[in-house]
Amino acid sequence: MYNLILNSLSLPSRIPLLDGPTPLQRSRLAWGDDTLYWKRDDLTPLGLGGNKLRKLEFLVADALKEKADHIITCGAPQSNHARLTAVVSAMFSLSCSIVIPGETPSQWSGNLLLDRLAGADIIPCGDESLEQEMQRVASEIKSQGRKPYIIPLGGSNVLGSLGYFLAFFELLKQAEEQGWVPSTLVCSVGSAGTFAGLVAANALLPQPLRLLGVNVAEATDRLQLQTTRLADELLNLLHTPRSLPPFTLSTDFVGPGYGQPSPASSSVLIECFQRDGILFDPVYTAKGVAAVKNLMEHKDRPFPENIVFWHTGGGPAIFDPHYYTGLLNNIR
Ligand SMILES: Cc1ncc(COP(=O)(O)O)c(C=O)c1O
Structure with missing residues (x-):
């Protein structure tokens, strides 16, 4: 089905920068009875990777x-x-x-x-x-x-978001090959291009996934508008206009503000590095993972789910003393 959708689209010109799909890995972390997967766009192959x-x-x-x-x-x-x-x-x-x-x-x-x-x-x-x-x-x-x-x-304009529109189908195909179906997809949201691409692609599914965007800056109204505007523009560019399925943008994990680590992001960064050997960055992806942990620990659905966190990269920021000094103080 995914190939059917993708083959019917006419795309603008593209230079290939990825060698193929990024890994989709099962996490060893247990924050409840759901299964957690990482989509490893931190491992895109150039310049130390990222979305x-x-x-x-x-x-x-x-x-x-x-x-x-x-x-x-x-x-x-x-x-x-x-x-x-x-x-x-x-x-x-x-x-x-x-x-x-x-x-x-x-x-x-x-x-x-x-x-x-x-x-x-x-x-x-x-x-x-x-x-x-x-x-x-x-x-x-x-x-x-x-x-x-x-x-x-x-x-984050319509061309940029297109990268994540296509990535959404890459993820679904990979999960299918691995024999499971994602139910919830989570990513960190800054300028909203990544999330908007996923939201637009989700609109083409007969049964859309639950999408949670974790705001890493302050102005949620602006991000809500920006996500909707970009996703609509993208579907129009591809001549597949649709009404967008609902999505959630959470502001609960911004912490002290944009570019500032929070206690939750610092502690989850260390936990994931120690348990899964995966490095998140302190101000984008670690805030997203803090939201995933909260979602899994305070679950309101009675059945186990497959949750995917889209790791959008950001590791190199940790080598700024502004960030690593605070992290060193958090290690027990
Ligand atoms: C590591 C990382 N993750 C997520 C994001 C957010 O992506 P977007 O700006 O497309 O919302 C950024 C933004 O710069 C980022 O650097």
């Missing part, structure tokens, strides 16, 4: 189609999206600027180090907004007779 490679397959293909020679994007200093954009730009001989908030970083650690190793310029935007600064850099590049291409925050 953004699936988005960049379409975004960089579009940039190349537009004959761009310079990529501009933005994000927090420890942005995983910025790291992978820098890496893929370099692979295709595109120069790359990354706009970050505030001033020049005092330390080049974690993802920032990798951005620089990939040859990207880091441009602090000071008092400007990230968006304004990206436009300023684009004008400067144009004035040199070159062609810039702006990739929005998190790679």
Whole structure:
């Protein structure tokens, strides 16, 4: 059935950046009678992995189609999206600027180090907004007779989301081959492109799965709108308009705020590393796993379920002292 759906779609151009499906592994953790699986997009094969490679397959293909020679994007200093954009730009001989908030970083650690190793310029935007600064850099590049291409925050536009629309069917096929059916799918939500792709794909199933997005920033109303807008736009792009099945966005695991670890995220990060040998990052995926743990421990359904957490990567951020110092204090 999945092949039938996929073969009927006409997709925009795409550069292949993954070698095939990422692993789908059963967890050893028991937080109740459900079975937990990890979809390992932290193991996508380039630049230390993560969800953004699936988005960049379409975004960089579009940039190349537009004959761009310079990529501009933005994000927090420890942005995983910025790291992978820098890496893929370099692979295709595109120069790359990354706009970050505030001033020049005092330390080049974690993802920032990798951005620089990939040859990207880091441009602090000071008092400007990230968006304004990206436009300023684009004008400067144009004035040199070159062609810039702006990739929005998190790679979260309709082309980026398409990567996760397709990934949803990759997961269903893999589970089918392994002989089980997922019932609940959970992922962390930042700029919403990943979640919107999954929500759009879920709309094509006769029996949609339960989808839970775990908000890692504050403004849930904005994320709800952004998810719905992107998912609708995606289904229209693919000429398969549908009404979207319900989905849940939880704000309960944001903790002290965007980019700040919470006690629950730090403790679950250590638990998963010790029990399953899997590293989550302290401010995106560990918050999502904290939500999964809560869901499994406070279960309101009488039957065991197959729950999938989509591991969207982010490990390199842990090598920023801002994060590892706090974690060291949590180890018992
Ligand atoms: C490791 C990780 N997981 C999840 C997300 C959230 O993905 P999205 O921005 O598509 O909502 C991000 C966002 O940057 C991330 O870096």
